[in-house]
Structures are given as C-alpha cells and as structure tokens.
Amino acid sequence: MSDDRFSALLLEEKDGKVTAAVQSLSADRLPAGDVTVRVAASTLNYKDGMILKGLGRLVRAYPHVPGIDFAGVVEHSDCAEFKPGDQVVLTGWRVGEVHWGGYSQKARVKGDWLVKLPAGLTAERAMAIGTAGFTAMLAVQSLEAHGLTPDRAGEVLVTGAAGGVGSVAVAVLAHLGYRVAASTGRPAEHDYLRGLGAAEIVERGELAQAPGRPLLAERWAGCVDAVGGTTLASVLAGMRYGGAVAACGLAGGAELATTVVPFLLRGVNLLGIDSVMCPKPARLTAWARLARDLPMDKLDAMTTRVALKDLPPYADRILAGQVRGRLVVDVNAV
Numbered sequence: 001m002s003d004d005r006f007s008a009l010l011l012e013e014k015d016g017k018v019t020a021a022v023q024s025l026s027a028d029r030l031p032a033g034d035v036t037v038r039v040a041a042s043t044l045n046y047k048d049g050m051i052l053k054g055l056g057r058l059v060r061a062y063p064h065v066p067g068i069d070f071a072g073v074v075e076h077s078d079c080a081e082f083k084p085g086d087q088v089v090l091t092g093w094r095v096g097e098v099h100w101g102g103y104s105q106k107a108r109v110k111g112d113w114l115v116k117l118p119a120g121l122t123a124e125r126a127m128a129i130g131t132a133g134f135t136a137m138l139a140v141q142s143l144e145a146h147g148l149t150p151d152r153a154g155e156v157l158v159t160g161a162a163g164g165v166g167s168v169a170v171a172v173l174a175h176l177g178y179r180v181a182a183s184t185g186r187p188a189e190h191d192y193l194r195g196l197g198a199a200e201i202v203e204r205g206e207l208a209q210a211p212g213r214p215l216l217a218e219r220w221a222g223c224v225d226a227v228g229g230t231t232l233a234s235v236l237a238g239m240r241y242g243g244a245v246a247a248c249g250l251a252g253g254a255e256l257a258t259t260v261v262p263f264l265l266r267g268v269n270l271l272g273i274d275s276v277m278c279p280k281p282a283r284l285t286a287w288a289r290l291a292r293d294l295p296m297d298k299l300d301a302m303t304t305r306v307a308l309k310d311l312p313p314y315a316d317r318i319l320a321g322q323v324r325g326r327l328v329v330d331v332n333a334v
C-alpha cells in the first residue's frame with residue numbers, strides 16, 4: 001500500500017439496503033479536518049451496530065466509513081495542540097455518523113475533537129475502553145457529583161451489566177469501593193461479572209416488568225442504567241431516598257412510563273449522560289480517571305478482538321445483546 005492509500009470499511013446504500021465491504025481508498029477521499037490520524041484500533045459499540053445495519057437514520061450520506069471511536073497516532077496536523085507522532089483518542093462528536101469514522105486505517109478530523117492518550121494507557125486499551133467505557137465513567141462522575149459515596153446505604157445497580165457500558169461501570173465502581181449489583185439477562189455471564197467485582201447478580205427479569213406501583217421497597221443507592229424502558233421505570237421506583245440514576249442507554253427501549261412520585265417522595269435524581277457532545281474539560285477528566293480508576297486486568301478480561309474484515313456479522317450480535325464486554329476492532333487486519 002502506498003502512503004496515500006489505506007483500507008477502510010465502506011458502507012454503501014442501494015434501494016434502502018446498506019452493504020459493508022473493506023475497500024482500498026486514496027487519502028483525497030477523506031473528509032475535511034485539520035488533523036490526520038493513522039488509526040491503530042476502533043471498537044464496536046451499540047450505535048455502530050445500528051449504523052452497520054442502516055438503522056435509526058443515523059447516517060444520512062453514503063458512501064460512509066463508520067466507527068464512532070478510534071485511537072492512533074497523528075500523521076499530519078495543522079492544529080497547534082497536536083504534532084505528528086502524538087498518540088490520540090477520539091470518541092463522540094458524531095464521528096462515524098455524520099463524519100467518516102474509525103473503521104479505517106486513516107481518519108481526518110477536527111483537532112478539537114481529539115484527546116491526547118492519557119499516561120498509562122496504550123491505544124489498544126484506550127479502545128478497549130472506547131465510547132462505552134468513557135460513557136460509564138461519565139455516569140460514575142455524575143453520580144458522585146450528586147452525592148454518591150461508597151459509605152451510603154444500599155447497593156449501586158448496573159443494568160445491561162455484561163455489555164460494554166455495563167462491564168466498565170461494574171469494574172470502576174467495584175474498584176472505587178462501591179457494593180455493586182449487576183443486572184444481566186445472561187446466566188452464563190454471572191461468573192464474568194463477579195470477576196469484574198460485582199457483589200450481587202440481579203436477574204434481568206426482576207427489573208424488566210413495569211413496577212406496577214409508584215414506589216417499591218427502597219433498594220438502590222445509585223444506578224448506571226444502559227437499558228432504559230421498563231427497567232429504568234422499575235429502578236426509579238426502587239431507589240433509596242436521595243439516590244441518583246445515570247441514564248446512559250436504551251438497549252431495552254426508549255419509552256419511559258413512570259410517575260413523578262419517586263422524585264417527589266424520595267428526592268430521586270434522574271441524570272442524563274451524553275458522551276457525544278460532552279465538553280472537552282469533562283472529557284479530559286474522564287479519560288484521566290479511566291487511566292486511574294479502571295484496573296487494567298479487569299479491562300483486559302472484558303476485551304475481545306476482531307479483525308476489520310470480520311466485523312460486519314457482529315452488528316447483529318451487539319444489537320441482540322450478545323456481545324460480552326468490549327470488542328476492539330483491529331483496523332490493520334484487513
């Protein structure tokens with residue numbers, strides 16, 4: 001491959017059907033931006049699964065290179081903050097949705113969107129964290145900002161625990177000294193979750209039914225919720241007085257049928273987590289904390305790897321809730 005050419009997973013759309021294939025492209029196809037990055041790794045997140053399948057109208061223009069996050073080395077920079085050779089990581093800013101993303105050996109983006117790789121992380125581990133792990137840390141920070149401490153009574157619940165956001169949330173919270181309850185629909189992953197630090201496993205079905213009453217017995221001190229829907233409604237009804245729920249995702253549905261009673265009678269806080277447009281200072285804090293508060297042996301235990309050429313079938317698996325932990329995409333295995 002000449003220096004100008006690179007391989008990428010290109011999505012094309014015909015008659016409403018989206019197809020994906022690894023193709024060799026020239027650098028003049030890259031979108032506008034002031035920093036060009038030689039990508040080392042990307043990952044598969046739930047949103048990538050939707051984009052690979054052409055769901056949710058997340059991508060409006062084809063051909064398109066997906067991949068909502070990546071880590072790599074700066075190759076060319078017109079941005080004062082970065083110079084060639086700098087190791088960088090990117091999540092969010094709708095890269096991989098409206099701007100070509102990380103399923104590619106090269107990416108061109110705005111320097112403002114990049115974060116320097118924090119000390120202690122390799123590009124591969126930064127991507128093992130990726131968008132899902134970054135979101136989990138934003139959720140933990142938000143719960144802490146609303147008063148959660150390890151000595152508060154009650155457990156901290158993580159829903160969708162065996163998935164990407166959930167796995168990182170369990171490992172970080174357990175490392176910080178919280179007593180973590182992990183909710184999963186996968187009995188085969190109970191030992192995995194205990195290995196990440198979960199003190200208790202909650203069957204997904206226990207939370208999946210609408211709560212039926214505005215309030216249930218007080219149970220959770222806090223919650224990182226990746227599931228939404230009736231699960232989130234059940235969690236809100238079962239919060240302890242003054243507890244907070246960080247709502248990250250909707251793997252179980254976007255509707256939320258609840259009442260105002262948990263907010264009025266228990267002072268519950270419902271906190272929205274957005275990793276996409278999150279401002280840079282908060283990004284830097286979250287990445288620094290991920291390097292500090294996420295044990296690397298736990299991160300390695302939740303990570304599997306896939307070659308870029310083998311990635312497309314995993315879209316169905318992540319949308320069906322069948323991917324465990326984090327899936328790192330080796331963009332150089334084409």
Ligand code: NDP
Nearest residue numbers: 046160161162163164165184185249250251252274275321
């Ligand atoms: P994963 O697919 O890795 O994890 C989702 C988990 O949710 C699954 O592993 C499964 O966990 C559980 N689950 C799946 N389907 C259902 C269902 N029908 N009912 C109940 N539980 C279900 O996805 P991610 O962790 O990458 O993302 C999780 C959610 O967070 C997604 O909705 C995603 O879009 C969102 N997200 C939001 C971000 C933000 O900025 N707010 C950023 C990143 C992700 P188990 O098998 O353990 O039950």
